[in-house]
Amino acid sequence: MKSRKTTYDHFAEEELSTVEEAAVAYNISNKNITGPLALLGIYNYGIESVTDFISYIREGIPKKALNHLAEVMALSDAELSAVLHISDRTLRRYTSSQKLNPEQSERVLELARLYARGADVFEDMESFKLWMESPVGALGNKKPKSFLDTSMGIALLIEELGRIEHGIFA
Numbered sequence: 001m002k003s004r005k006t007t008y009d010h011f012a013e014e015e016l017s018t019v020e021e022a023a024v025a026y027n028i029s030n031k032n033i034t035g036p037l038a039l040l041g042i043y044n045y046g047i048e049s050v051t052d053f054i055s056y057i058r059e060g061i062p063k064k065a066l067n068h069l070a071e072v073m074a075l076s077d078a079e080l081s082a083v084l085h086i087s088d089r090t091l092r093r094y095t096s097s098q099k100l101n102p103e104q105s106e107r108v109l110e111l112a113r114l115y116a117r118g119a120d121v122f123e124d125m126e127s128f129k130l131w132m133e134s135p136v137g138a139l140g141n142k143k144p145k146s147f148l149d150t151s152m153g154i155a156l157l158i159e160e161l162g163r164i165e166h167g168i169f170a
Contacts, residue, residue, distance in 0.1 A: 035116030036109060041068035057106045060099030066108055067096065073115060074129060083107065083148045110154045114161075121161045136160070 037043065042065055070080050081088040084104050094100075100108065118128035135141045138160055147153030 035120065036112035039069055039072050039112045039115055040065040040108070053109060057102050057109060059105075060101060061105040061108050062096065063094040063098050063100065064096040066100060066104075069108060069112055069115070072125065073111065079145075083111070085149070107151070110151060111148065114148075114154050114157055117158060117161050121165045138163070 040061065066080075070077075075083070077088050077091065081091045084091065084100075084107055086104065099105070115125070115128065118131070119125040122128040122131060132145045133143055135143055139147070139156070144157050144160070147157055
């Protein structure tokens with residue numbers, strides 16, 4: 001019986017390690033949750049895990065949060081409307097308290113996560129923004145900023161940031 005308990009304890013430890021490893025693999029930590037929110041100018045909204053973002057996306061992110069992020073990213077209105085797939089005129093009509101639709105809200109959160117991750121990897125936002133404006137060989141000598149209009153493009157940039165963080169340059 002005692003050996004069974006030892007086996008069970010060992011098995012439970014392995015299970016705990018697997019869960020912790022998955023969290024690391026998916027870049028889930030409190031630091032990674034609060035970083036994107038801070039870039040949106042959002043504080044104390046009760047978001048404690050990645051799953052809490054889903055409700056927030058469904059409700060819609062207020063336009064003022066988008067404005068805050070656009071300032072951080074140094075994007076023009078034209079660039080921002082292209083990234084969100086919305087006309088510049090429509091975007092300008094939104095009031096600061098008006099909420100974006102779920103698709104736009106999700107893209108805004110993806111952008112905030114990317115920029116928070118980039119600032120972390122490059123150790124400051126200005127260095128990351130410079131990288132976003134510079135042609136990158138691993139991206140076919142294209143500027144990383146040109147990939148912001150699709151979810152797959154943003155995922156590609158996050159993967160590239162992971163390579164840079166680990167010293168793997170293509």
